[in-house]
Amino acid sequence: MSADLVLRDVRVPAAALAEGGRGEPVRVDVAITGERIAAVGAGLPAGRAELAGGGALLLPGLIDNHVHYREPGASWKEGYVTGTAASLRGGATTIGEIQNNAPLVETAEQWRAKVASLRGRAANRVLAYGCATRDNLATVRELAAAAPGIKVFLAADGALEVSERSALRAIFAEVAAVDGLLVVHAELGPLVRAGVAQWGDRAADFHRARSPEAERAAIDLCNELSAETGARVHYFHVSSALAAEAIRAGKARGLPLSGAACAHYLLFTDADVAARGALLKCNPSIKTAADRSALRAAVRDGTLDVIQSDHAPHPRAEKLERPFRQAPSGIPGADLFLSLWLELVDAGVLTLDSLVERGCSGPARLHRLSDRGRIAPGLLADLVLVEEHDWTVAEADFASKAKQSPYVGRRLRRRTAKVWVGGRLAFDRAQAEDLVAREAAAPPPLEAPGADAKGGCC
Numbered sequence: 001m002s003a004d005l006v007l008r009d010v011r012v013p014a015a016a017l018a019e020g021g022r023g024e025p026v027r028v029d030v031a032i033t034g035e036r037i038a039a040v041g042a043g044l045p046a047g048r049a050e051l052a053g054g055g056a057l058l059l060p061g062l063i064d065n066h067v068h069y070r071e072p073g074a075s076w077k078e079g080y081v082t083g084t085a086a087s088l089r090g091g092a093t094t095i096g097e098i099q100n101n102a103p104l105v106e107t108a109e110q111w112r113a114k115v116a117s118l119r120g121r122a123a124n125r126v127l128a129y130g131c132a133t134r135d136n137l138a139t140v141r142e143l144a145a146a147a148p149g150i151k152v153f154l155a156a157d158g159a160l161e162v163s164e165r166s167a168l169r170a171i172f173a174e175v176a177a178v179d180g181l182l183v184v185h186a187e188l189g190p191l192v193r194a195g196v197a198q199w200g201d202r203a204a205d206f207h208r209a210r211s212p213e214a215e216r217a218a219i220d221l222c223n224e225l226s227a228e229t230g231a232r233v234h235y236f237h238v239s240s241a242l243a244a245e246a247i248r249a250g251k252a253r254g255l256p257l258s259g260a261a262c263a264h265y266l267l268f269t270d271a272d273v274a275a276r277g278a279l280l281k282c283n284p285s286i287k288t289a290a291d292r293s294a295l296r297a298a299v300r301d302g303t304l305d306v307i308q309s310d311h312a313p314h315p316r317a318e319k320l321e322r323p324f325r326q327a328p329s330g331i332p333g334a335d336l337f338l339s340l341w342l343e344l345v346d347a348g349v350l351t352l353d354s355l356v357e358r359g360c361s362g363p364a365r366l367h368r369l370s371d372r373g374r375i376a377p378g379l380l381a382d383l384v385l386v387e388e389h390d391w392t393v394a395e396a397d398f399a400s401k402a403k404q405s406p407y408v409g410r411r412l413r414r415r416t417a418k419v420w421v422g423g424r425l426a427f428d429r430a431q432a433e434d435l436v437a438r439e440a441a442a443p444p445p446l447e448a449p450g451a452d453a454k455g456g457c458c
């Protein structure tokens with residue numbers, strides 16, 4: 001029986017073909033039947049459709065396990081349609097989505113409603129996280145059993161912040177009881193508030209106000225609680241040398257930890273934040289050049305074993321027409337996810353093999369998704385074809401509603417050409433404008449601004 005589609009003559013990183021693979025990408029054909037990869041090899045039989053790869057790079061679909069689409073509750077900022085379109089442009093066929101605006105996902109019932117609301121509106125695969133607050137200890141165990149992860153904020157507004165040891169320990173124990181995964185925003189609230197009181201909320205001092213010490217203290221505390229309860233902990237958006245070292249030390253003790261890196265902490269420093277203001281305002285803050293170097297080393301040595309975008313869209317007016325102090329935190333990063341990390345490959349931070357491990361097979365293992373993360377027969381046909389293309393980023397390149405970006409004007413050398421989700425062509429650069437046009441033609445119901453009560457994260 002012939003395959004539905006054969007991608008002819010593509011280059012696949014060795015680590016995508018076999019666990020632990022190393023070396024030059026291998027030229028192969030990839031056959032797809034239905035939603036799965038049917039065969040990988042040289043000289044495969046003709047398919048019912050064929051695509052000439054011409055030696056282009058083919059990657060497993062990336063798993064970006066940290067984005068905010070802000071639907072429901074704040075879809076004027078993004079929404080599933082534009083958010084998932086942005087992620088596809090960035091090569092992410094699976095994403096982890098965190099509802100950090102009201103209504104929060106605090107019970108299994110709310111989580112099921114959230115998952116149901118995605119149906120027909122998300123163009124990629126969505127892992128919807130739940131969250132732990134000061135109010136939902138009674139329901140967090142059931143939630144942790146259902147959801148792919150439980151987000152804990154150690155520094156946030158209102159009931160979202162859980163920074164007190166005993167309250168945090170109770171949450172860790174509940175999640176560990178069902179072998180759930182804690183995904184942690186690691187900054188300790190009292191230290192963040194002390195830092196802001198000391199340094200103010202100015203761009204030039206933001207890295208001091210939201211300090212490396214606040215981040216390390218949160219990680220030290222969560223490491224201890226992981227040791228006491230056995231809970232699996234994944235640290236989001238690690239931003240400092242101190243934090244990377246604390247994770248390295250915890251892993252060396254054998255604790256079930258993992259850590260994630262975001263491109264903006266590896267590409268910018270506090271000097272950029274001082275120069276460009278709220279465009280680069282995010283939590284945790286972007287730290288110093290020394291921190292940037294340490295983070296690059298931590299990605300290289302695998303201390304940070306996952307990459308993520310922390311796509312955090314806000315409207316231009318909120319981001320740029322307010323004083324720095326009042327501007328919301330967060331950088332939109334979904335559209336450029338793969339292009340930026342390929343830039344970091346060129347910079348020597350990663351190899352193509354370690355990119356596959358940090359962006360595909362690593363997060364698949366973390367989230368126990370055995371059906372994706374590599375390019376092998378039987379796995380889901382979630383695939384990204386990359387094109388070599390020298391380009392300068394413009395606002396028109398973003399499917400996200402948040403088009404103001406610190407990357408506008410940046411020259412990049414590669415980008416996604418085509419993306420398949422379960423064998424279906426979900427993004428085609430040649431027809432990319434169609435995705436944006438579809439959103440314009442059928443806009444989601446727009447919630448009025450003003451409900452953005454909770455947050456403090458991004």
Ligand SMILES: [Zn+2]
Binds near residue numbers: 067098457458
């Ligand atoms: Zn975030």
